[in-house]
Amino acid sequence: MTRPRGRLVAGLVVLGVLVLAAGFLGGRLSSGTSATPTTESAAAGFLRDMQVHHAQAVEMALLVRDRTDDETVRTIAYDMAVTQASQSGAMYGLLDAWGLPQRSPQPAMTWTQLPALDGSDAAHDMDPGAPAGMPGMATPEQLAALRAASGDEAVRLFLELMIPHHEGGLEMADAVLARTSVPQVVSLATGIRRAQEAEIVAMRNLLAALPVAPAR
Amino acid sequence: MATPPKDPSPTIKQQRAEKRAAQLEAFKKKEAAAKRNRLLGIIGAITALVLIAGTVTTVLVLGAQPPTPQEVDDELVSGDYRDRLQVFSDVEAGHVNTPVDYDQTPPIGGPHNPAWLNCGVYDVEQQNENAVHSLEHGAVWITYDPAETTDDEIAALVALAPTTYTIVSPYPGIGEAMAISAWGAQLRFTDVADPAVEDFLTEYWRSPSSPEPNAPCTGAIDGPGKVS
Numbered sequence: 001m002t003r004p005r006g007r008l009v010a011g012l013v014v015l016g017v018l019v020l021a022a023g024f025l026g027g028r029l030s031s032g033t034s035a036t037p038t039t040e041s042a043a044a045g046f047l048r049d050m051q052v053h054h055a056q057a058v059e060m061a062l063l064v065r066d067r068t069d070d071e072t073v074r075t076i077a078y079d080m081a082v083t084q085a086s087q088s089g090a091m092y093g094l095l096d097a098w099g100l101p102q103r104s105p106q107p108a109m110t111w112t113q114l115p116a117l118d119g120s121d122a123a124h125d126m127d128p129g130a131p132a133g134m135p136g137m138a139t140p141e142q143l144a145a146l147r148a149a150s151g152d153e154a155v156r157l158f159l160e161l162m163i164p165h166h167e168g169g170l171e172m173a174d175a176v177l178a179r180t181s182v183p184q185v186v187s188l189a190t191g192i193r194r195a196q197e198a199e200i201v202a203m204r205n206l207l208a209a210l211p212v213a214p215a216r
Numbered sequence: 217m218a219t220p221p222k223d224p225s226p227t228i229k230q231q232r233a234e235k236r237a238a239q240l241e242a243f244k245k246k247e248a249a250a251k252r253n254r255l256l257g258i259i260g261a262i263t264a265l266v267l268i269a270g271t272v273t274t275v276l277v278l279g280a281q282p283p284t285p286q287e288v289d290d291e292l293v294s295g296d297y298r299d300r301l302q303v304f305s306d307v308e309a310g311h312v313n314t315p316v317d318y319d320q321t322p323p324i325g326g327p328h329n330p331a332w333l334n335c336g337v338y339d340v341e342q343q344n345e346n347a348v349h350s351l352e353h354g355a356v357w358i359t360y361d362p363a364e365t366t367d368d369e370i371a372a373l374v375a376l377a378p379t380t381y382t383i384v385s386p387y388p389g390i391g392e393a394m395a396i397s398a399w400g401a402q403l404r405f406t407d408v409a410d411p412a413v414e415d416f417l418t419e420y421w422r423s424p425s426s427p428e429p430n431a432p433c434t435g436a437i438d439g440p441g442k443v444s
Contacts, residue, residue, distance in 0.1 A: 012259065019263050020270045039292070052380050059434045092422070092430045101292065102422040103378065132379045140444045 036098040042179035045111025046189070047091040048104045050172060053134055054084040054091075057165055060138065060158060063146050067154035076202060077158075083195060087188060094184055108133030109172075116178040124175045136168020152210055159207040166196040166203070293415040300412060302402045309352060309427050316345055322359045322387050323348050325399045335433035337374050338385040340441030347383055351399040353431035354422040359387035360394040369394075372408035381422050381433045399426040 037043040061081040065074050095102055104110075112124035131137035138146075138161045146157045173189040173196075180186065226234070290298075307325035316327050323344050332349035333342055347357055358373050365386075373394065377384050387395070393404040396413055398420035405413055422429055 012262070015259065015263065016266055019266045022267065022270070055380055055432075055434070058432075062435060089430055096424050099289070101418045103417045105292075105418070 037100075037180075037182055037185075039100050039105055040111075041182075042111040042114050042176055043182040043185045044095060044098070044100050045104065045106070045109075046172065046176035046180070046185060047095050048102060049108050049111075049134055050169075050192070051088045051091050051102075052108070052132055053137065053165075053169060053172065054088045056132075056137060056143075057081075057084050057162065057169075058088070060143070060146060060162060060165070063143075064154055064158035067146075067150045068152075070152075070155060073155050073158070073206060076199065076206070080162075080199065087192065090184075090188060111179070112172075112175045114179055117181065118178070124171075134168060135171045136165040138165065156207070156210055159203050159210075163200055163203050163207070166200045169196050170200075292418055294411055295415075297403075297412040297415040300403060301416070302404075304400045304402075307400050312345070316348075318344055318348070320397075320402065321390060322357065322395055322397055322402075323351075324397045324402050325351060328352065332433065332436045333383060334436055334438050334442070335381055335383050336438075337377070337443040338383065338439055338441045339443050340386065340439075341388060342383070342385045342439045346437060346439065347385070349436075350383055350433050351397065352427050353381075353433050354399075354426040354429040355381045355383060355433045356417065356421050357383045357385070357397045358394070359385060359390060359397070361390045361392070362386040362388060364392045365394065369408050376408070376413060376417075378417065378421055385439075398423060401425075 058081045061077040061084075065077040065081070068074060092102065107128065109124070109126050109128075112126060115123075127133075127135065131139045142157075142161055146154060146161065149157050170193060173193045176185060176189050177193075302324075304320070304324055308327060309325070310327045311330045312327045313329065316323075318326050326348055327345075328348040329343070329345035330349070331346055332353060333346035335350060335355050351357060356378075358377055360370065360373060370384075374384055393406050394408070396403050396405070396416050398416070401416070401420050403412060403416045420426075
């Protein structure tokens with residue numbers, strides 16, 4: 001009787017180890033769905049670059065708000081500054097929660113060269129020579145011109161800078177939506193798309209309604 | 217005398233004996249099956265318990281590792297960076313309108329002016345009291361002694377500086393070594409290509425270890441000599 005029992009015990013031990021391993025694997029796979037993105041992922045790259053992009057939009061919006069009495073422009077500028085500052089905070093917080101540095105290990109927009117999720121989208125067109133290496137960013141000279149302007153002239157400059165700035169933002173949102181399935185980033189990028197698309201239409205209307213520009 | 221023909225059919229006694237044997241056999245089979253089922257049940261229960269314990273343990277072990285926001289992983293920094301880094305704890309904050317005598321040169325924190333210095337590149341010396349306020353907002357401050365630094369070195373410093381949340385400015389009198397400072401931390405270096413500078417940026421640029429990370433480094437005051 002001892003030998004069969006010994007075998008049974010040995011069998012149970014082996015079984016126990018196997019089951020433990022299966023349990024470990026199960027736990028690993030189920031916690032894998034909440035695994036944090038890596039520092040070189042499209043998600044992290046987008047969250048870093050978009051904070052820089054948003055910071056300039058906030059600055060321009062506050063500049064024009066201080067330089068015009070036009071309530072429509074002041075309101076859209078207020079909306080942009082507060083919304084984008086709040087989105088920046090969310091982006092900062094996500095990186096922080098994932099234990100990732102705010103500093104990118106790579107030049108701006110490098111993440112857009114990662115393959116798209118569906119494999120269809122070729123590497124995104126990059127222009128490393130663009131201001132801050134990102135689409136739609138204004139140059140320091142353009143910001144200085146906005147700072148020096150006032151009234152309708154400031155509004156016109158603001159709209160002429162912010163429309164392409166938003167178009168660049170859409171480009172970046174599309175690039176990350178093609179490359180990540182991290183839910184918080186998909187949600188942020190989708191929200192940015194929706195808001196900036198609507199604001200582009202509104203800004204084009206404002207620009208068309210401005211008095212004819214004096215010769216510059 | 218005629219013997220009675222041998223009866224081919226078993227006697228009642230025999231029949232009973234066979235019946236008992238069959239019943240016993242059935243009972244033994246039933247018992248064996250029951251024993252097997254009990255064993256399977258026990259193994260099944262143990263399997264389920266171990267599976268649950270393994271899964272729970274794994275989820276706890278893998279899930280319960282909140283990353284520390286103050287310090288980046290050592291795998292992200294290199295060489296002798298940690299040994300050369302100077303870290304200062306319990307740095308005082310607060311707004312003052314008077315000049316401040318700072319403990320470190322260049323300063324890494326302390327009481328400061330209510331207006332922060334807008335981030336960017338400057339070619340003349342800046343007020344400590346404004347720059348320290350920028351450090352409080354998560355900016356880093358790259359400083360060099362204009363008497364000890366070549367134009368090429370200054371251009372290299374500007375090139376390595378992030379486009380936001382960074383001040384680059386001359387700081388007369390600090391000597392040959394350049395400095396990169398954040399709230400509560402400083403690194404001195406003599407080679408603009410020193411990899412420890414990038415390590416410092418990885419750890420301290422817009423770090424949550426500053427008192428007000430993500431507060432702006434624009435919209436306050438431009439110091440004199442702002443280049444970009």
